[in-house]
Amino acid sequence: MKNKIIILYESLLLKYNPQGWWPLLDLHDSKIGSNPTKTGSIRGYHPKDYSYPKTEKQKFEICIGAILTQNTSWPNVEKALMNLKKKDLIDAKKLSKISQTKLSLLIKPSGYFNQKSKKLIIFSKFYQSLNGKTPSREELLSVWGIGLETADSILLYAYKVPTFVVDAYTRRTLSSMNLMKDYMTYDEIKLLFEKNIKKDYRIYQEYHALIVENEKRIKPRIKK
DNA sequence: TTCCAGGCAATAC
């Protein structure tokens, strides 16, 4: 008999179909990039295509998107990313040297702009120091502004490392289904998924996206 | 108007 973690995945996938995370501003194939079944922004998704990011620029875009979306809705992040793209600033070398004041203004729509501009500049320097190599989770966590969820999001969606992303939605889902205890830590919940699912980055990417989609559709929000 | 969103670091206890 299949365990509940796998059954939940299969039922969410059946209900919502592949989500096409992580959204990117520009996809090479213009036919895809929209998903009318999705809540919120429908831009930049690529259902059933797990080959993204295809370019170095897209990889970096995912990294800074992961930072910009900290406690922030995606449409707001998209506005900030568009501002950066217009000036061709989705580029580690350029962002590592930009003035923080200037960057704050550009990313203003994403909120917390003074903190996030600092985070982006620090991260850009770190990113350059990698010289294209995949960072370890510990390395990412040592960077100011990168916490557990952001580190795992970057690894999973930018670097295709099969590490499970836990967020508020994940907790809400598991908790409502009595699959976890409220006192469980981030890493305990992460392991709950990782020990029950084979380490395939495509499944981890899809599962996390499905959890987010499912919770977004639950109308009466349970208070924190 | 109030509430909240794909968290994090700093501070308080």
Add this chain to the structure above:
DNA sequence: GTATTGCATGGA
């Protein structure tokens, strides 16, 4: 070690 607080915009 765990709990609380500041950060900020835009949409519902």
